[in-house]
Amino acid sequence: MKKTDHNNQNPVITMTEKPGHFEKGIWIEDREPSIPQANGDAIDKRFSEATKAVITSIDNVMSVTHDLVATDEGKQFIETTIKDTQKQIQFSFDAIISRAKAELEKTKAGLDKKVKR
DSSP states (O other): OEEEOTTTOOEEEOOOSSOEEEETTEEEEOOOOOOOOOOHHHHHHHHHHHHHHHHHHHHHHHHHHHHHHHSHHHHHHHHHHHHHHHHHHHHHHHHHHHHHHHHHHHHHHHHHHHHHO
16 A cells, blocks of 8 residues: 655555545544345335325225215215305306406596597
8 A cells, every 4th residue: 555656755655445534643444334224024014004095095085975976965065065166156257247347438438538539
């Protein structure tokens, strides 16, 4: 590991072979951090639990969907939701028509002023 510096004939020590650092003037080799190995059984267990959770969620959605279309309570919920939606749509259309009428009246008033001149 020692080399001779040709400029002043002093030995030069290169530290490129192994990673490390100086600590209190001494070269300390760095040890590679140990990488925790994933336990295959733990991954399988987590995957299994995630799969069960997805299946449970799908079952819940299917159950709610069934209740919506097959029970009186579900049918009432759908009917109420549709009526509320219809009210919101009517409100929006009324607001649009009201704005359009106001703009038309403003335009008509402007045209009437031009005609009277």
